[in-house]
Amino acid sequence: MTTTQIQTYTFGGQFLPEILMSPIHDLLQGWNYYRSQSAFNSQLTDLFKHYSGRPTPLTEIKNFAAAIDGPRIFLKREDLLHTGAHKINNALGQCLLASYLGKNRIIAETGAGQHGVATATACARLGLQCVIYMGVKDMTRQKPNVDKIKLLGATVIPVAEGSATLKDAINEALRDWAANYETTHYCLGSALGPHPYPEIVRFFQSVISLELKDQIKLYTKRSPDKLIACIGGGSNAIGFFHHFIEDEKIQLIGVEAGGENNELGKHAARFLDGRPGVLHGCYTYLLQDEEGQIMPTHSISAGLDYPAVGPDHSKLYESGRAYYVSATDHEALRAFYLLSKVEGIIPALESSHALGYLMQIAPTLHKESIVIVNLSGRGEKDLEQIKEIS
Amino acid sequence: MITRIFQTKKPFIGFIIGGDGSVDYCVDCCLQMIAGGVDIIEIGLPFSDPVADGPIIQKASLRALEQGSNSSLILEIARQIRLKSNIPLVLFSYINPLLQKGETYLKEANLAGFNAILVVDLPPFLEKGIDPYFHAVKSNNMVPIFLVSPSTTEDRLHKIAKVSEGFIYYACQKGTTGIKLSLPIDFSFHINRLRRVTHLPIVTGFGIGDQISAKSALDYTDGFVVGSAFVNLMEKNSNPIELKKLAQRIDPRIFRRFDND
Numbered sequence: 001m002t003t004t005q006i007q008t009y010t011f012g013g014q015f016l017p018e019i020l021m022s023p024i025h026d027l028l029q030g031w032n033y034y035r036s037q038s039a040f041n042s043q044l045t046d047l048f049k050h051y052s053g054r055p056t057p058l059t060e061i062k063n064f065a066a067a068i069d070g071p072r073i074f075l076k077r078e079d080l081l082h083t084g085a086h087k088i089n090n091a092l093g094q095c096l097l098a099s100y101l102g103k104n105r106i107i108a109e110t111g112a113g114q115h116g117v118a119t120a121t122a123c124a125r126l127g128l129q130c131v132i133y134m135g136v137k138d139m140t141r142q143k144p145n146v147d148k149i150k151l152l153g154a155t156v157i158p159v160a161e162g163s164a165t166l167k168d169a170i171n172e173a174l175r176d177w178a179a180n181y182e183t184t185h186y187c188l189g190s191a192l193g194p195h196p197y198p199e200i201v202r203f204f205q206s207v208i209s210l211e212l213k214d215q216i217k218l219y220t221k222r223s224p225d226k227l228i229a230c231i232g233g234g235s236n237a238i239g240f241f242h243h244f245i246e247d248e249k250i251q252l253i254g255v256e257a258g259g260e261n262n263e264l265g266k267h268a269a270r271f272l273d274g275r276p277g278v279l280h281g282c283y284t285y286l287l288q289d290e291e292g293q294i295m296p297t298h299s300i301s302a303g304l305d306y307p308a309v310g311p312d313h314s315k316l317y318e319s320g321r322a323y324y325v326s327a328t329d330h331e332a333l334r335a336f337y338l339l340s341k342v343e344g345i346i347p348a349l350e351s352s353h354a355l356g357y358l359m360q361i362a363p364t365l366h367k368e369s370i371v372i373v374n375l376s377g378r379g380e381k382d383l384e385q386i387k388e389i390s
Numbered sequence: 391m392i393t394r395i396f397q398t399k400k401p402f403i404g405f406i407i408g409g410d411g412s413v414d415y416c417v418d419c420c421l422q423m424i425a426g427g428v429d430i431i432e433i434g435l436p437f438s439d440p441v442a443d444g445p446i447i448q449k450a451s452l453r454a455l456e457q458g459s460n461s462s463l464i465l466e467i468a469r470q471i472r473l474k475s476n477i478p479l480v481l482f483s484y485i486n487p488l489l490q491k492g493e494t495y496l497k498e499a500n501l502a503g504f505n506a507i508l509v510v511d512l513p514p515f516l517e518k519g520i521d522p523y524f525h526a527v528k529s530n531n532m533v534p535i536f537l538v539s540p541s542t543t544e545d546r547l548h549k550i551a552k553v554s555e556g557f558i559y560y561a562c563q564k565g566t567t568g569i570k571l572s573l574p575i576d577f578s579f580h581i582n583r584l585r586r587v588t589h590l591p592i593v594t595g596f597g598i599g600d601q602i603s604a605k606s607a608l609d610y611t612d613g614f615v616v617g618s619a620f621v622n623l624m625e626k627n628s629n630p631i632e633l634k635k636l637a638q639r640i641d642p643r644i645f646r647r648f649d650n651d
Binding site for chain 2: 014015016017018019020021022023025161162167168171174175178179180181277278279280281288290291292293294
């Protein structure tokens with residue numbers, strides 16, 4: 001393989017058609033203005049507290065730990081948020097930002113449907129018009145979420161192009177934005193895309209680690225040893241890692257979707273056999289062939305089924321600050337069943353990957369060490385999918 | 391070569407997706423387009439995720455990839471056209487395939503006959519100046535072509551004009567490529583805006599699919615691009631002669647000549 005690249009870019013950037021350069025610049029300016037405004041921030045804090053259910057609890061799962069012969073394990077319970085996943089943090093933040101920016105139409109892509117539901121919810125609450133792009137393959141495997149999005153008053157536009165999954169939904173959303181940017185805010189659902197999206201999404205999701213820092217101190221009187229989160233685009237993970245990045249004693253672990261096996265096309269593990277390139281406006285690790293064509297991915301969980309990883313994770317990977325591993329469909333499923341059975345918590349298939357990886361390494365860890373897993377979402381949406389497999 | 395053509399005429403630029411059909415079919419289509427009056431051929435390197443393109447070109451890109459089109463095949467098409475014609479050839483691409491193939495590919499593209507390159511999702515400059523990719527384009531004897539759009543701000547217009555060579559491509563529609571019924575009402579306004587910052591020829595595209603829109607474009611610009619209308623015929627696997635006929639039907643310059651008589 002490998003021809004040498006002409007030059008490498010720093011991870012991130014703004015690789016967009018000219019038509020979107022002004023809209024992205026306007027967003028950047030608006031964002032830089034409102035992010036530090038107290039009116040904006042207090043309204044957001046209020047929505048988090050009284051509407052979506054923050055702070056989320058921290059739960060120690062002793063039965064699960066015993067069952068896997070593991071260390072002390074805690075779950076950060078983003079699954080308990082309104083709409084059932086961390087996605088609402090970002091959706092509320094961006095939709096509120098959009099209304100401050102004078103945009104009354106919101107578009108969003110969704111894979112697992114969680115970001116679609118969260119955005120439709122935020123729009124309903126804030127009185128904004130909402131259009132959700134979703135791959136037809138994802139619409140089938142996440143039908144309950146499609147129904148919810150419609151119930152919330154949003155329009156769902158099926159995307160049949162390409163692999164008919166998340167990446168194609170993003171393509172369509174970008175095309176919509178290019179045509180309607182004057183009235184429309186594109187509410188990107190993960191910490192990816194052109195600058196400043198990764199930064200915006202990280203900002204809204206970093207509330208997770210902000211809360212967690214105090215909670216774990218209060219609970220255990222010390223810092224955790226390992227943080228583990230699943231990674232699709234990487235928004236739950238970056239929000240979960242953010243306030244711990246400076247404390248280098250804490251190991252940060254991102255778990256990608258190992259899919260069926262290691263063959264290209266059968267998984268979504270970008271750090272396993274991806275290399276840097278440009279997709280959806282940013283330079284980052286992605287799964288591609290030698291011609292630079294984006295490869296199809298596979299994962300049992302729609303939310304991890306994406307060929308690129310957010311650029312912040314590429315930086316953390318190359319600097320060695322975070323580790324990236326993968327868990328297969330099978331390993332995720334084992335964790336899904338076990339957590340449900342012994343703790344009464346049904347995890348999303350996405351979050352099950354983080355638990356699945358922990359199950360692999362648990363016996364090797366010191367019993368007194370503290371591991372926190374970000375339980376990014378709940379698994380009710382996955383029941384149809386599970387039924388099909390079993 | 392690209393610059394010279396504007397001294398004698400307002401060129402008609404035709405676009406196809408390279409490898410849509412087969413190498414031979416693409417070459418035949420291009421030769422027929424040339425016979426029909428097309429002055430510059432733009433060949434698109436197909437990409438799996440063409441966000442700047444509307445449905446017709448999206449489908450063509452995926453079709454071409456399924457049929458095995460790739461970066462080498464595009465060069466083969468250029469080489470074969472070069473054997474029969476010396477008209478300017480523009481390579482159109484998204485950045486990722488080019489980035490992955492490295493600088494060698496630029497050298498090969500030039501040797502195969504490409505004179506210019508348009509990268510649709512690589513903005514011309516970083517904060518500190520022109521993007522290094524375009525230095526590589528230039529050092530391989532190709533002209534980098536830049537796009538401006540209805541949303542391009544004054545500040546960007548100035549910067550783009552400053553780094554442009556050959557011609558400037560005004561993508562006149564918001565949204566993506568595809569055939570539209572008429573030019574947008576702000577068309578002349580934006581062309582005038584551009585004229586104030588550049589002396590380079592301006593061509594326009596995104597939406598032109600018939601003689602009326604081509605004629606109204608040429609009232610203001612120095613050339614026009616037709617893409618989706620040709621690609622549409624190739625999707626139906628039409629006889630290449632049909633592309634020649636389409637070119638003749640669209641070309642408003644013939645119409646003009648009668649007009650002036």
